[in-house]
Amino acid sequence: MGYKTTYLYGASNSPERYYRTYSIPKVSGGSRTITEPLPSLKEVQRWILENILDKVPVHPFAKGFVRNRSIRDNARFHQRRRFVLTLDIENFFGYVAATTVRKVFLDLGYSSSVAILLGQLCTLHGGLPQGAPTSPALSNLAALPIDKRLSGYARKLSIRYTRYADDLTFSGDFDAGSLIEFVRSVLRENGFLLNENKTRLMRQHQRQETTGIVVNQAMQVPREVRRRIRQECWYIEKFGLDSHLQRTRNTRANHLRHLLGIVGFVLFINPKDEDGLRALRLLAPLLHSFA
Numbered sequence: 001m002g003y004k005t006t007y008l009y010g011a012s013n014s015p016e017r018y019y020r021t022y023s024i025p026k027v028s029g030g031s032r033t034i035t036e037p038l039p040s041l042k043e044v045q046r047w048i049l050e051n052i053l054d055k056v057p058v059h060p061f062a063k064g065f066v067r068n069r070s071i072r073d074n075a076r077f078h079q080r081r082r083f084v085l086t087l088d089i090e091n092f093f094g095y096v097a098a099t100t101v102r103k104v105f106l107d108l109g110y111s112s113s114v115a116i117l118l119g120q121l122c123t124l125h126g127g128l129p130q131g132a133p134t135s136p137a138l139s140n141l142a143a144l145p146i147d148k149r150l151s152g153y154a155r156k157l158s159i160r161y162t163r164y165a166d167d168l169t170f171s172g173d174f175d176a177g178s179l180i181e182f183v184r185s186v187l188r189e190n191g192f193l194l195n196e197n198k199t200r201l202m203r204q205h206q207r208q209e210t211t212g213i214v215v216n217q218a219m220q221v222p223r224e225v226r227r228r229i230r231q232e233c234w235y236i237e238k239f240g241l242d243s244h245l246q247r248t249r250n251t252r253a254n255h256l257r258h259l260l261g262i263v264g265f266v267l268f269i270n271p272k273d274e275d276g277l278r279a280l281r282l283l284a285p286l287l288h289s290f291a
Contacts, residue, residue: 001047003040011041012120019124019131035124036131044121045134052118053137056108059147064164065136072269074164075213081160081171084208084215087183088198092166093128093135095192096142101128104141139165149186166195169210176201213269221266226275229266232259233279241286256287 001008011018018041023031037045058066063074078084089095101123105115122128128135147163154161157179159172170179184194202208207216214220235244245255260283266276 001044003044007040008044008117008121011044012117015041015120015124019129032130034131035129037129041121042133045132048118048122049134049137052105052108053134053141056137056141058137058140059144059151059163061151061162062140062143062147062164063162064167065140070268071164071211071213072219074162074167074169075210075215075219075269077160077162078169078171078208078210079215079219080217081208081215082173082204083171083176084202084210085170085174085176085179086198086200086202086210087168087170087180088195089166089168089187090193090195092192093130093139096128096135096139097191098123098126100142100191101138104138136165143190146186146190146192150183153182153186164211167211171208171215219269220273221269225262226266226273229259229263229275229279233282236282236286256283259283260287 018038019035020038021033021035023033025031036042054067063069063071098119102115102119105118106112110118122132122134122138124132128138143163150163150168151161154170154172157172157174159170159174162169168183180194180199187194204216207214207222209215209222212222214222220226232244235247239247259279263276263279263283266273267280270276
C-alpha cells in the first residue's frame with residue numbers, strides 16, 4: 001500500500017480520527033450525512049478497492065457500483081411489465097456490519113489477522129462510511145446472499161429482479177403482499193431492514209418508474225424533467241441567455257453546465273429524446289462560446 005504498518009494499525013484501531021463529516025442536500029429534500037476519510041486513509045482505501053475488491057465478481061443482478069453497469073441497465077429489465085414493485089433497504093451502508101466486511105475478506109482467502117485489519121480500515125462505528133471509496137463495492141459483496149435468495153425466488157415466480165445499491169426492483173405478474181413479506185424476511189435474516197415508507201407498487205395504467213427512469217414503454221426520464229428543459233430553452237431563445245440568467249440569478253458557465261448535465265442524463269437514458277437533442281443543439285454552442 002505504500003504506508004508504514006504503524007500508520008495502518010493506527011488508522012484501523014482509531015478510525016474516527018481519520019474522517020471528516022459534513023452534510024449535502026438530497027434531491028428529495030432534507031440532507032444526507034457524508035463521512036469522508038482523510039486523504040491518507042482514502043488513498044489506502046483506493047488501493048484496497050483497485051487491488052482487491054474491483055477484481056471480485058458481484059451478482060449479475062446487482063447493477064449499481066459496478067463497472068459497465070448503470071441505472072439504465074437496471075431499468076431496462078423492467079420495461080412493459082404488468083407490475084413494477086420498488087423496495088428500499090433502510091440505511092444500507094450503515095447496516096453492513098464490520099463482522100460482515102471481515103467475512104468478505106476471509107472468504108477471499110485472507111488470514112484472520114489480515115481480514116480484521118482490512119475490515120477495520122474500511123469501516124467506521126461498526127458499519128460502512130458513506131464517503132469511503134471502498135463502501136460501494138463492499139456493500140455489493142455483503143449483499144450477495146440477498147441477491148442470490150431474491151433472484152432465485154424471482155426465477156421461480158417467472159418475474160424479474162434487480163438491485164441498484166439499496167433499491168430493489170421486481171417486475172412481472174405476482175402477488176405483491178407475499179413478495180414483500182419474503183423480501184422483508186430475507187433482509188432481516190441478513191441483518192438488514194426494509195424501509196417501509198418507500199415501498200411502491202405500480203400498475204400498467206400508472207407511471208412505472210425505477211431509479212428515476214420511467215419504464216412503461218421506452219425508457220424515459222420523467223416528463224417533469226423534460227418539461228423543465230423545454231421551459232429553460234424557451235426562455236433562453238425568447239429573451240436571450242443574459243436576460244434569462246438575470247432572472248434565475250445564475251452565472252453563465254454554472255447554469256449552462258448544470259442544464260447540459262441534465263440534458264446529458266436525458267440522452268443517456270434515451271438517445272433519441274427530442275427535447276434532449278434540441279436542448280443540446282441550443283446549449284452546447286452557448287457554453288463553447290465563452291469556455
